[in-house]
Amino acid sequence: MKKNLAEIAAIMVFLVVFIPLASSSPDGLERVVETFGVEEHAPFWNGLMSDYAIAAIADPYVSTLLAGVFGTFMVLLAAFLLGKAITPKNPKALK
Amino acid sequence: MHIPDGLIINTPSITTAIAMWIASLAFLTWSWKKAKATYSRSITTLLAISSAFVFAAQMINFPIAFGTSGHLVGGTFLAVLLGPYAAMLSMTIVLLMQAFFFADGGILAFGMNAFNMAIIGGLSFFLIKLFTRGSSGNKRFIPCIFVASWLSVMAGALVAALEISPAFAGGIMVTVPSMLFYHAIIGLGEGAITAVLISSLQRVQPAIMGGLTLLKEKTKL
Numbered sequence: 001m002k003k004n005l006a007e008i009a010a011i012m013v014f015l016v017v018f019i020p021l022a023s024s025s026p027d028g029l030e031r032v033v034e035t036f037g038v039e040e041h042a043p044f045w046n047g048l049m050s051d052y053a054i055a056a057i058a059d060p061y062v063s064t065l066l067a068g069v070f071g072t073f074m075v076l077l078a079a080f081l082l083g084k085a086i087t088p089k090n091p092k093a094l095k
Numbered sequence: 096m097h098i099p100d101g102l103i104i105n106t107p108s109i110t111t112a113i114a115m116w117i118a119s120l121a122f123l124t125w126s127w128k129k130a131k132a133t134y135s136r137s138i139t140t141l142l143a144i145s146s147a148f149v150f151a152a153q154m155i156n157f158p159i160a161f162g163t164s165g166h167l168v169g170g171t172f173l174a175v176l177l178g179p180y181a182a183m184l185s186m187t188i189v190l191l192m193q194a195f196f197f198a199d200g201g202i203l204a205f206g207m208n209a210f211n212m213a214i215i216g217g218l219s220f221f222l223i224k225l226f227t228r229g230s231s232g233n234k235r236f237i238p239c240i241f242v243a244s245w246l247s248v249m250a251g252a253l254v255a256a257l258e259i260s261p262a263f264a265g266g267i268m269v270t271v272p273s274m275l276f277y278h279a280i281i282g283l284g285e286g287a288i289t290a291v292l293i294s295s296l297q298r299v300q301p302a303i304m305g306g307l308t309l310l311k312e313k314t315k316l
Contacts, residue, residue: 007144011151023156023164028277029096029255031163036269038262040101047198052154068154071192072147078188079146083139086130086181 008076015068020061096168096248096255096278097193097208100201107261109203115258116206122214123187130180138181145176146185150192157284165281168251170216171244172289175223176296183217207258211251219247237294241286248285252278 026034033040049055049067057063103112149169156164169189173182187209193199200208222243227233256274260267 004140004144008147011144011148014148015151015154018155022154023158025156025158025162025164027096027156027164027166028159028252028274028281029098029259031161031277032256032270032273033102033259035273036263036265038102039104040099041104043100043198043201045100045194045198045202047194048196050198052197052199064154067197068151071154071196072151074192074196075150075189076143076147078192079185080139080143082184082188083137083142083181086127086134086184087137087139088131088134 011072012069015065015072019065019068096211096252096274097190097200098204098211098255098259099198100203102259102262103201103203104262108259111258111261112203112206114206115210119187119206119209119214123183123209126180126183126217130178130184133178133180138177142177142181142185145173146188149173149186150189152288153189153193159277159280159284161277163277165277165284167285167288168212168216168248169289170212170251171219171223171240171247171285172292174217174220175240175289175293179217179220182220183213186213186216207255211255211258215251215254216247219243222246231297237290240293241290244286244289245282248278248282249275252282 025031049070052064052067052071053060054063054067057066103109149167149172152167152169154166156166158164168186170182170186173185176182177185190200190205190208190213194202194205194208223236223239226239226242227236230236233239252274253271256270257267260270263270
């Protein structure tokens with residue numbers, strides 16, 4: 001348990017350190033879309049924190065960091081539940 | 096290479112989106128069944144932590160060239176750690192959270208994104224298994240991981256290029272070469288990061304690499 005908490009903390013430190021260093025250039029697919037001038041439709045779903053930013057927080061670093069921390073915990077929780085669901089119920093049946 | 100819903104603009108692209116939803120759901124149903132039957136011990140902790148890490152790592156775009164960036168997908172990374180089945184499910188969770196909370200990748204386009212990153216990423220496991228003869232002790236193990244990571248990004252980019260082509264006036268003649276061009280470079284980042292991550296994990300936490308026993312087990316397709 002202690003080890004897992006340390007691993008989660010390490011992911012948080014990773015976000016704190018690397019978010020300000022991340023490139024804001026378009027990614028490969030966005031570049032291709034821009035290059036050939038494709039007009040995108042307005043999406044019908046904008047997410048709760050579009051583009052990893054919390055609208056209420058002005059500072060872009062804090063905003064993206066908190067969005068990232070939130071997302072990390074949501075993935076952690078969902079993947080934990082997935083792990084529980086795919087683990088065989090009866091341990092005696094295990095090899 | 097997350098495809099946004101904004102690129103699904105006409106009948107061919109809607110048809111493609113629906114077809115890819117069906118294809119991805121078929122693969123995910125398969126991996127769900129295989130995951131329940133395959134894992135002989137709980138992988139819950141490893142699954143949760145590695146999925147969370149992949150989500151965090153995908154937020155960090157690294158610059159390549161030509162004012163363009165890329166980020167780790169992590170499909171091969173998860174496939175090596177968790178095996179192909181849990182890796183597909185794990186990456187699907189990452190993509191689901193990205194689409195739902197952050198509008199990174201569309202909802203209609205979710206089937207495409209799941210296929211390009213989760214399914215293809217998970218399938219890269221079989222490439223590594225084949226070329227290392229199922230042993231993580233093989234001296235070709237880390238080079239194989241590099242190549243498989245690069246190939247998984249290229250394969251994902253190729254399929255993505257086909258999927259988004261209906262939105263482009265030039266069709267696949269423009270999307271395929273341009274997507275492959277940028278992702279050939281992004282894939283080098285993917286290969287390098289994945290190789291470094293796995294080789295360090297192998298050294299620092301050999302216990303974690305227990306997931307690799309899957310390499311030895313008979314994983315039937």
